[in-house]
Amino acid sequence: MTMRALIVDPDAPTALRFGTVPEPDPAPGQLVLEVRHISLNRGEVTFAAQRPAGTVHGYDAAGIVVRAAADGTGPSVGARVAALGTGAWAQRMAVDTTAVAEVPDGVDLADAAALPVAGVTALRALRTRPILGRRVLVTGAAGGVGRYAVQLAALGGAHVIASVGSAARTAGLADLGARQVVIGLDGIDRPVDLILDTVGGPQLAAAWRLLAPGGDVQSIGWASGEPAVFEPYSLYSPGPAKTISTFGDADEPGPDLAVLLGFVADGGLSPEIGWRGSWERFDEAARALLERRVAGKAVLDVTPEFPEMRGVDPGDASSPGDAAR
Template identity: 45%
Template sequence: MKAALPGPDGKPVLLGEAAEPVPAEDELVVAVEAYSVNRGETLQLDGVLGRPRPDWRPGKDVAGRVVRAAADGSGPAVGTRVVAHPPAYGWAERVAVPTRSVAELPDSIDSVTAAALPLAGITALRLLRAAGPVAARRVLLTGASGGVGHYLTELAAASGAAVTAVSASPGRGARLLELGAVEVVTSAARARGPFEIVLESVGGPSLAAALARTAPGGLLVWFGQAGGAPVTLDFFDFFKGPAQARIAHFDYTASGADYGDDLAALVRLVAGGRLHPEIGSVRDWSRTADVIADLRGRRVRGNAVLTVG
């Protein structure tokens, strides 16, 4: 079968031949119709997150149709339209996925829309759980113009939070106001605190500025370092405002590798008109390398989706 294969030493991803998936007893096989590219996958390709094993291929967000049901009888039947979150290998014509990481799709949600849901949507849901109740609380969200940020903004605002979103580009941040943000600023340093909850994904000086705007006893959840710069914090800065504030590291996988329930919740929200995936780029999968370059250059608002024809 055809698959998007990572080139050696950071070379562009190219279409080539790969072995057919061999599913485990609790895995089904999906014929992929669309997949999403995430910034974390570009970091893996760059080696920032450590070199994957030699046979590794990217692909954690897919939508398509079941062509082989799980041998243990779990999961949807052959022919069912699904959205899925495999551990990897999804940038291909077919991929094996654990049935616990699959949700069925209604006819009202097309594959392009569905492919934008898994990693970004699951991360947003689990971040909000980590943050705790957000109703009537002031929330600061950095790096808000990516896929996770759009979902977080809409979900938090719908829950009653007053969200201040940070987007370095005003144009990229305009959609966040439509999704419920009360304000969009170009840096954490320009945000008017204090904030009971801070969701920080940029790192470097952004985290320090966000912490300075955290309310006493507030919570800063650190879920990324998209800016690439390491963070330097001064212990004594906590005495200048955010006394007894907490910093929590966040990894969406830490709360379990069963993603089906979260995927089903995202599907229900989209089908009910309560969640609106922001898809900034849709291209044929032969353009995967171009999309990766655009993501690295921060030229995509929301999610980037590739269609498999």
């Protein structure tokens, strides 16, 4: 048995194309998910060509369980789940039961698909330090991780400063909980206690100078693609140690996915989908991400195979992404 999937092709315009691949063969602790929606992260698109040709790409998906795990763990057949695992951009995926969470009633599967990589990254980075009453700076705040980080930091009682690259990228961030929205680092006149940096490069070096004694930078992205050069002795600081940490922990994300889905169900977290359409338009979505024309996440609707749904394009419906296309 075979299925359609988005696979790596270094010669394709976005290093991705449709291909036909074998159905997943799950391990005992894995379930099989019929994928209804996938989400593209900018980093996945940027570095797709670095993966082996023919690899089924992607990590974010939401859908329906069609085969429960053989070891008896995880959701049963028919459950609606969100998943974080390799090979997500396909009609079906095998995923560890520790990497899924059931989607609450009332939460759309498309919204659930927008959460895994970006939402878990933001949540786990914010957990590294107490943030109640602290000043938290989020750089690249208009992106997928950034918009989740702003909301989650605000939910945690932080004074949130959102940094973006241009005036056009400031829209909506104050509504998500940012007390201050700045372009670059202009206008930040007091030290900050925690920085979630998704930009890297010269801005990371400049942000370090804003860090209060005892503060921490969580380096969780490098959208600039530029080197960060620190002046001699600029990393030295008297008093409580200041630190820079890298962060990329995606181990057993299921419980954290459940936390995020709970926030969505309660109305405390917005999935922030800035582009949505059929996965037949993956090239368009990928280019929009690379050109920074998406505020938040890009979600693609996977074409179903059911006879009664043939001929219906999920991307035909109007969506939050219409204005971003």
